[in-house]
Amino acid sequence: MKKITSITNEYIKELGKLHEKKYRDQEKKFIIEGYHLIKEAKDVLETVLIVDEKDEVGGIENILVTEEIINKVAFTKTPQKIIGICHYFPDHQLTGNKFLLLDHLQDPGNVGTLVRSAVGFNIDMIVFSEDSVDLYNDKFIRATQGALFKTNIITGKLEKIITKLKEQNVKVIGTSLESSNDLKVIAGEKAYAILLGNEANGVRKELLQTTDVNVKIAINPRLESLNVGVAGGIIMHYLTLKQEK
Secondary structure (H helix, E strand, O other): OEEOOOOOOHHHHHHHHOOOHHHHHHHOEEEEEOHHHHHHOOOOEEEEEEOOHHHOOOOOEEEEOOHHHHHHHOOOOOOOOEEEEEEOOOOOOOOOOEEEEEEOOOOHHHHHHHHHHHHHOOOOEEEEEOOOOOOOOHHHHHHHOOHHHHOEEEEEOHHHHHHHHHHOOOEEEEEOOOOOEEHHHHOOOOOEEEEEEEOOOEOOHHHHOOOOEEEEOOOOOOOOOOOHHHHHHHHHHHHHHHHHO
């Protein structure tokens, strides 16, 4: 097993650059931390840095390093003693019957929650707008708790994506607090795309004008709106329940 003991090693310095998006995009690689994520990322995992040989992962390159190196490469302040280097996800075609479209969502925690919910409610594909959170952002990856590796995610222009979905007879469901319908109008839909918008501003108006229907969740009028992660989960669950009945 290869060993590296110096934090000034060229390979370790190159890994440190992966903290920045421009280097990740250049190398098409990203870093994950911890035993759980390492286990979930087996399809894209290339190399692991370990402190103890008992943590060796089969079928890939293992490098024995010091805790000092782990601390240097990791994003978190008190990382577990294993780090993975993964290659970018392959490009996916727009396929499936159930989609989640995210318009300019930038909070890693919210988006991570939505990805977990999407996997839980059997969404086939998640589409990020080009100005949404970076798919390989470390906070987002941790927030998904591994769900990221159990679904298909693509990034693209939502205007074009919506056009393609409608051509495939997928009902595009926008979310808005204004000029919108109760959730009951989407009961029983089997092929759908749920469009969720930015935490502060919601879905862009030009996108809402291209949807098949726009809906809202009925809540106490004293509260203006729900967190987008919560709202998305409610809508996905609602559609799942209505299909089962």
